[in-house]
Amino acid sequence: MILIAIVIGCILGAVIGISAPMIPYTYSGYLAIAIIAALDSVFGGLASTVNKNFDLKIFVSGFFGNAILSILLTYLGQKLNVDIYLAAIVVFVGRMFNNLAIIRRYYLEKWTNRNQNQTQEQTTGEEK
Amino acid sequence: MKKKQIAITLGIVCFILTIAIAIQLKTIRNTNTTISQSLADNALRDEVLKWKEKYDVTYKELASSEKELDSIRKEATRNDTTSQAKQEEIKQNNMLLGMTNVQGSGIEIVLKDNLTASNDPLLTLNPSNVIVHNIDLIEVINALKNAGAEAISVNGQRVVPTTSITCVGNVIKINGQKIGSPFVIRAIGNQELLYGSLVIPGGYLNILKDAHVVVEGPNKVDHINIEKYDGVINFKYIKSR
Numbered sequence: 001m002i003l004i005a006i007v008i009g010c011i012l013g014a015v016i017g018i019s020a021p022m023i024p025y026t027y028s029g030y031l032a033i034a035i036i037a038a039l040d041s042v043f044g045g046l047a048s049t050v051n052k053n054f055d056l057k058i059f060v061s062g063f064f065g066n067a068i069l070s071i072l073l074t075y076l077g078q079k080l081n082v083d084i085y086l087a088a089i090v091v092f093v094g095r096m097f098n099n100l101a102i103i104r105r106y107y108l109e110k111w112t113n114r115n116q117n118q119t120q121e122q123t124t125g126e127e128k
Numbered sequence: 129m130k131k132k133q134i135a136i137t138l139g140i141v142c143f144i145l146t147i148a149i150a151i152q153l154k155t156i157r158n159t160n161t162t163i164s165q166s167l168a169d170n171a172l173r174d175e176v177l178k179w180k181e182k183y184d185v186t187y188k189e190l191a192s193s194e195k196e197l198d199s200i201r202k203e204a205t206r207n208d209t210t211s212q213a214k215q216e217e218i219k220q221n222n223m224l225l226g227m228t229n230v231q232g233s234g235i236e237i238v239l240k241d242n243l244t245a246s247n248d249p250l251l252t253l254n255p256s257n258v259i260v261h262n263i264d265l266i267e268v269i270n271a272l273k274n275a276g277a278e279a280i281s282v283n284g285q286r287v288v289p290t291t292s293i294t295c296v297g298n299v300i301k302i303n304g305q306k307i308g309s310p311f312v313i314r315a316i317g318n319q320e321l322l323y324g325s326l327v328i329p330g331g332y333l334n335i336l337k338d339a340h341v342v343v344e345g346p347n348k349v350d351h352i353n354i355e356k357y358d359g360v361i362n363f364k365y366i367k368s369r
Contacts (some may be wrong), residue, residue, distance in 0.1 A: 001131055005139035013143040017150025028155045031148055038145040045138050054134050063141060 006042075030071045033085050037066040040092040040099075047099035048092060051107040066092075095109075154310040187358070226288040226357040230279050234316035234352045235323055237333075239264060240342035242308040257339045260309055262295040264341070265302075268313055269293075275325035277317040279354045283307040286357040303359055308340075320347045 023031060041063040070088040071121040077084030201218075205211040222228050242258035268286060272280055280287040285302045292302070299306045317323055326333045326346050337343055 002135045002138055005135035005144045009139035009142035010146045013146025014150055016143075018154075019166060020147060020151050020154075022155050023151060026320060028152060029196065031155075032153050035145065035148045038141060042141055042145060045134070049134055049138075054256060055129075056133060056137060059137060090323040093164065118346065 013025060029085070030074055032089055033070045034067045036089055036092045037070045038063065040096050043096045043099040045105075047102040050103050065112050098100070136210075139237060140285070148254045167296035176222050207272070225361065226279065226286045228309045229353065229356045230316060231351060231353050232278070232369060233318040233319055233348075234279075235326070235346040236315075236349050236352065237268065237313045237326065237346040238342075239268070239309070239311045239313070239336065242342050250263075258341060259312055260300075260341055262293045262300045264332070264336060265293050265300065265311060265313070268326070271332055272313070272315045272317070272322055273326045275321040276328065276368050277315040281354045283312055284354060284355050288357045288361065290359075291359055298327065303357065314352050314354055314355060316352055322346070323348060 011025070041059065044062065045059050046053065049057070070092070073088055074085040155264055203213055206213045219228075223230060239260045241260055265282060269280055269282070282293075282302055285291075285305055285307065290303075294301045296306060298350075299308045300311075301307075323346055325331065328334075333346075
């Protein structure tokens with residue numbers, strides 16, 4: 001169900017994005033950092049779904065808050081001539097890997113559990 | 129119910145995300161074709177800016193040192209009439225050489241490339257006709273000098289004895305600096321003479337106008353400021369006899 005929604009969202013977004021207007025090059029740096037923030041939010045949402053503690057308010061506020069903060073940081077970095085956006089990228093990508101690890105563990109456990117159950121059922125069946 | 133909510137939110141977020149990615153990809157692709165945005169380019173640009181800054185700082189230092197030198201000279205020659213006279217002479221000579229900022233009445237004329245000429249099929253036959261060449265500047269400056277101009281500058285570049293005006297591709301090099309259209313020529317001298325020397329029938333301005341170069345002026349201006357020559361004149365081979 002969640003996977004289907006994500007796929008539909010991606011397809012719709014790609015279709016509309018292709019026909020969307022271009023933005024000036026100056027702002028593409030900000031958009032890039034916003035993309036990373038959004039990607040992080042998606043992974044965070046998936047991980048929290050897996051952990052069964054998904055909260056809509058936290059998710060939405062995190063999505064917009066992260067994006068806006070990272071854009072502001074990038075702007076500040078450009079003014080100060082320091083690449084602050086690198087820090088944002090490191091944080092986001094690091095969290096992405098963490099979340100991916102949570103998701104991976106959950107599904108691996110599920111898979112191994114199912115295998116064990118199957119083998120158990122097989123062995124019990126043979127005994128009978 | 130809860131799962132549906134999660135699915136919808138994640139779907140919307142993914143929707144926004146892919147739109148952003150698509151726009152970004154498009155922007156980057158387009159930018160790469162028009163402007164080369166490689167790291168090497170940026171580094172070179174930074175380097176140029178740094179050198180320019182250094183140059184500006186040094187130039188300011190030079191200006192302040194010159195001022196200091198001037199005041200020291202004044203101090204040293206205060207009680208000495210002969211050296212005071214010499215001092216005056218140096219000042220006069222520097223003014224004549226174009227080493228000082230000067231001000232006075234004169235004329236101003238602007239020569240521009242004709243950018244609207246492409247609408248005229250006759251003019252597009254030879255686009256070289258409708259742009260300003262180094263020869264044009266030389267001819268105008270020559271006419272001004274002939275009329276007794278005492279100080280001439282082109283786009284802020286003072287015309288001094290060592291000035292050369294050469295063509296370097298699509299820009300003109302004067303005093304080693306590259307300048308482009310529009311060319312603002314300022315001259316200090318007798319306004320009537322300077323004006324007359326330019327607008328005289330058969331004069332060079334008429335020729336330029338016939339060639340459809342954009343000519344603004346000449347305008348008589350009462351207070352023209354002409355910058356000093358900001359280079360250094362070095363002599364290596366000439367000696368006084």
